[in-house]
Amino acid sequence: MKYVIIGGVAAGMSAAMEIKRTDDSAEITVLERGKDYSYGQCGLPYVVNGLIPSTEKVIARTVETFREKYGIDARVHTKVTSVDTENQQVFSFYLDSDQPFTLTYDRLLIATGSDPILPEWPGMDLDGIHTLKTLRDTNALMDDITERVEHVTIVGAGYIGLEMAESFRSIGKKVTLIQRGDQLAKIFDEDMSKLIEKEAVYHQVDIKLEEEVTGFSGKNRVEAVMTDKGTYSTDLVLVSAGVKPNTKFLQDTGIQMNREGAIRVNAYMETSIPNVYAAGDCATHYHIIKQLDDYIPLGTTSNKQGRIAGANMAGNPITFKGIVGTSIMKFFDLALGRTGITETEAERLSIPYEVEIREDTNHASYYPGVETLHTKLIYHQKTNQLLGGQMIGRQGVDKRIDVLATALYNQMTIQQLQDLDLAYAPPYNSVWDPLQKISRKT
Incomplete structure (x- = not known):
């Protein structure tokens, strides 16, 4: 049985290991667009401020481990361009050489995760503007935090925005936090969010609520953030405006998605197309309380859905019971x-x-x-x-x-x-x- 997995982080490698446990003769190929496998994205803010000494410490298993110990064809720097679900083929190429290749599959798992939302603001191409999603992002951000960086501006007050506000303050940087909504942390109600805002102010985070970023200015490097209410000088910007499912390459496959672009899956992690499964931040998550398919991308859910997808792909039917949004x-x-x-x-x-x-x-x-x-x-x-x-x-x-x-x-x-x-x-x-x-x- 030939298994192809697109995505080599949480859901993808949880699935790969479950397939290995269930099907000893499995031929597993994993396609990862980055160079790192199976790492903890949630630990990255603590690498930036030095609580975790390096990005290597958040890697659970290396590419070499999957190849040498488990016999998985773990490929890096590969980009999937399309999937032919009728003929069960995946079309991809190596980013380093532009060399294309095609794989056939008996079972396919889409575990491509999510990408940061990057609005098309003027000045987004200036140096000094960062996101935080991968090990590469983290290392680039850390390399850019020099002595000349005294003031950091964070756009967005979700998980990463708040964690990074703390991280930057802990290494002595001035922080401005810009949020287009009327409260911090929209996953909480407004009355509870006031407690979060009070803590931010106590730690000297400059909060700008109900302000919409309109662009960035500077010569070669960002020097200011412009909003609909003012212009703020800065030495570095972290854009943390949320994430979206990485599923654009599947638009012509017939795979059903919700309006956010998350792949619709059933309790067995099956998509609307036979032999195609999806799991993690690119898939929907059944919410037990809401009693509907939701999209709440979290590492815990990715690992669970990946394990369940792998088991079902290998012939061991188990179901995902859902989330409660914890x-x-x-x-x-x-x-x-x-x-x-x-x-x-x-x-x-x-x-x-x-x-x-x-x-x-x-x-x-x-x-x-x-x-x-x-x-x-x-x-x-x-x-x-x-x-x-x-x-x-x-x-x-x-x-x-x-x-x-x-x-x-x-x-x-x-x-x-x-x-x-x-x-x-x-x-x-x-x-x-x-x-x-x-x-x-x-």
């Missing part, structure tokens, strides 16, 4: 956690809901080192089923968000949180966990 990030001294849907999403989906908000402590109030936890729960107005939760604080956010994610996966009601047997000792919790205290209000 994520957490570090922002200066705070942990920002969320799962399920927000109040904003509930309104957009016309779901009747109620909200509970509570400020509590991360452990017993009499034990030293107590910190504040801000918690918001959303639940169904009629059934009391949990719909989502957001939590922000210095300590204890991670364990509670995972509890909520588990509760959402199992479609529990807000009252059933009170019945959970959660760990307690004064250094870690109160006799009633904050999630149980907030659930008693209903």
